[in-house]
Amino acid sequence: MALVIPLSAFAQGDGPSTLAASEKRAAETVSRMEDAEKTVLTKTMLAVPLMGGSVPEGGVAGAGFAPAIPRLGIPALKETDASLGVAYLMGLRNDGGATALPSGVAMGSTWNPELLYRAGAMIGSEARAKGFNVMLAGGVNLMRDPRNGRTFEYLSEDPLQSGILVGASIAGIQSNHIISTIKHFALNGQETGRFSVDVRVSEAAARESDLLAFQIGIERGQPGSVMCAYNKVLGHKACDNDWLLNTVLKKDWRYKGYVMSDWGAVPGLSTALNGLDQQSGAQIDKAVYFGDMLAKAAKSDPAYAVRLDDMNKRILTAIYANGLDKYPATPGGAIDRKANADIAEEVARQGVVLLRNRGGALPLAAGVKRVAIIGGYADRGVLSGAGSSQVHGDKGPEVIVPKQGGGPVGDFISEQYHESSPLKALRAKLPNATIAYSEGRYISEAVTQAKLADVAIVFATQWASEGFDQPDLSLPSGQDALIAAVAEANPNTIVVLETGGPVMMPWLDKTAAVLAAWYPGARGGEAIASILIGETNPSGRLPLTFPASLDQLPRPVIDGASEVAESFDVMAAQDSKLSTNYDVEGSDLGYRWNARRGQKALFPFGFGLSYASFATGDLKVNATSASFTVRNTGKRAGATVGQVYLVSRNGEIKQRLVGFQRVSLEAGAQQKVSVAIDPRLLADWRDGGWSIAADDYAFALGDDAETLGKPVTVRMKAKHWKD
Structure with a gap:
């Protein structure tokens, strides 16, 4: 499908210049480099007073720093986390904080690449204003397991949707003349044993799923850097993986930017030969491999000498293509905090998914007299995911619940809430209630309050962080029992879920309405209140499947859950023999797995209700595109997402999302929509390339992945091609 925003070579750093021109300029600069200068950019040092790091001269407290080379006009690299905004870093910078976007899964629920471009441009502008020129954003790992502790950071279980959305976000970030990464490359599907788990997967399955998400994201967003992952793939660390980095990324995809490591993910000097270009946060690894060791190897071994020049050329290509040298980022830039908060709130509004609405329980009746708000620190704020992606505003977190006994790591991943109270927002919007x-x-006590109220609203939370996975999909701390009791006391009970991903709902049939609000960001309370009262018509659609039970998952128990002692600390990581077999599901993640197995989800991929109603029809499909009409059959304006699926091939179930478009319509209006079909979604990976068989391919419109219209069959011609 077409993205109606300008995308260019990496970004818009040099205006009309091309990526080829930036690469040529980079090669010329490398030819003028002295030996000592060639290992300046090949490593970044942790730029915070933690784990052996410090804020260097000319640096900004953040994830990493590489000094400038003034003689050659090369700027310093100043790196910050992450996809949701400029990381808070426990307030170490004392610079007023930043605007927190809703979680990645909330952004995925918008199905809106134009909005994600604006959101990316916003957080990129704040990074630039704080002096950063590299943003460790672009999380696009597919959600192979909903219990993954980093599910909240990612976008979707589908490669097309994830690739399109992450590409838009990256392009927005890089519109600020800064570099964005795309991460974590690749097949980084669980946090359990994340430093050493070995992913076993066939090349075909990887190419048709996780790698395809990265490929589409790179094509559309042109990130200056790719960040490799902690885990192993087929026996080799992702940051020391010749097949992933050299064969797939640089040879097959012809990627011209540079590969940076994740922090603490570099096992040795040989990673340079296997495709790694920059060692990140080098103090965290067992040694600084890409400094003196690399320089010495380059003097004695021609292979390392060639690679060292290539490493610098790739880093400089990204610098020049994004204009880091021409448009230097310095601390103290202006930030329009209100405008940025408005963008965060719009993402939250579009990302909330209405899962249940029995008898029109929502929106709340205008004359509602008494409301009971229960749980979730709703009087104070909204939940945020923890770890390196944590973002906060001026005052920092409104609520902190300590984790792991305190200390720097415990503080870093503590349960935290943004200062955006749903209770205060509702009181402002319902002054007479x-x-x-x-x-x-x-x-x-909660039951007593519920019985006294016209409506009870339970805010249920499920905290998540990088470093560990969820043990199951229940709500912690007895919240399932709380919801069941409140719903028993008051049938007009609404549940607002602030979660990192899917949860089970044993109480579902007792409730009147359920909203998936995810981690809704800096203005989450206001966004939730707006939807509850009907000021905003909910339009979010699920970017991942809510399973009906753990037995529906390819791995009912996470591999290694009973074997590996978890640790957030890279230095304490275990080098276990843990492996996980992704060939169980292959490329059939989430809704694809359910279709293959004939399973019905609790809530399927693409699902979402509205205060309006919509009808789609008139599907026409050919080998390269599909068109259809969308009509608002309700009585109020709203938005929906038209979804086109491949449903079978040669009579066999083969479900794939092949196109989508978010559509906003006034009551009674209709619109014709056309979407391009990426041929890779119809193909198999075999014999070193993509192959479309000469078969009958059936397509259908879907309200979601399980609610499909009448199939339209198209006969495809055989085709084989390489990337």
């Missing part, structure tokens, strides 16, 4: 709050610690 009595709104009482119960923190939900005692079920009996």
Whole structure:
């Protein structure tokens, strides 16, 4: 499908210049480099007073720093996390914080690449204003397991949707003359044993799923850098993986930027020969391999000498293509905090998914008299995911729940809430209603409040962080029992889920309405309130499957869950023999797996309700595109997502999302939509390339991955091609 925003070579750093021109200029600079200068850019050092790091002269407290080379006009590299905004870093910079976007899965729920471009441009502008010129954003790992601790950071279980959305976000970030990464390359599907788990997968399965998401994202966003992952792939560390980095990324995809490591992911000097271009946060590894060791190897071994020049050329290509030298980022730039908060709120509004709405329980009736708000620290704020992606505003977190006994690591991944109270927002929007709050610690107290109210709204939370996975998909701390009791006391109970991903809902049939609000960011409370009262018509659609039970998953128990002692600390990581077999599901993740197995989800991929109603029809398909009409059959304006699926091939189930378009319509209006079909979604990977068999291919419109219209069959011609 077409993305109506300008994308260019890496970004818009040199205006009309091309990537080829930037690469040529980079090669010329390398030819003028002295030996000592060639290992300046090949490593970054942790730029915070933690784990052996410090803020260097000319640096900004952040994830990493490489000094400038003034003689050659090469700027310093100043790196910050992450995809959701400029990382808070526990307030170490004392610079007023930053605007927190909603979580990645919330952004995925918008199905809106234009909005994600704006969101990327916003967080990139804040990074630039704080002096950063490299943003460690672009999380696009597919959601192979909903219990993954980093599910909240990623976008989707589908390669097309993930690739399109991450490409838009990256392009927005890089429109600020800064570099964005795409990460974590690749097949980084769980946090359990994340430093050493070995992913076993066939090349075909990888190319048709996780790698395809990266490929589409790179094609559309042209990130200056690719960040490799912690895990192993087929026996080799991802950052020391010749097949991933040299064969797939640089040879097959002809990627011209540079590969940076994840922090603490470099096992040795040989990674340079296997495709790694920059060692990140080098103090965290067992040694600084890409400094003196690399220089010495380059003097004695021609292979290392050639690679060292190539490493510098790739880093400089990204610098020049994005204009880091021509448009230097310096701390103290202006930030329009209100405008940026408005973007964060719009993402939250479009990302909330209405999962249940029995009898029109939502929006709340205009004359509602008494509302009981229960749980989730809703009187104070909204939940945020933890770890390197943590973002906060001026005052830092509104609520902190300590984890792992305190200390720097415990503080870094503590449970934190943004200062955006749903309770305060609802009171502002319903000034004539009595709104009482119960923190939900005692079920009996919550039940009493629920019985007194016209409507009870339970805010349920599921905290997640990088470094570990969820043990299951229940709500922690007895919240399932709390919801069941409140719903028993008041049938008009609404549940607002602030979660990192899917959860089970044993209480679902007792409730009147359920909203998936995810981690809704800096203005999450206002966005939730706007939807509850009907000011905003919910339009989010699920970017991942809510399983009906753990037994529906390819791995009902996470591989290594009973074997590996988890640790966030890279230095304490275990080099275990843990492996996980992705060939169980192959390229059939999420809804594809359910289709293959004939399983019905609790809520399927693409699902979402609205206060309006929509009808899609008139599907026409050929080998390269599809068209259809969308009509708003309801009584109010709203938005929906038209979804086109391949449903079978030669009569056999083969489900793939092949196109989508978010459409906003006034009541009674209709619109014709056309989407391009990427031929890779119809093909198999075999014999070193993509192959489309000469078969009958059936396509259908879907309200979601399980609610499909009448199939349209197209006969495809045989085709084989390479990337």
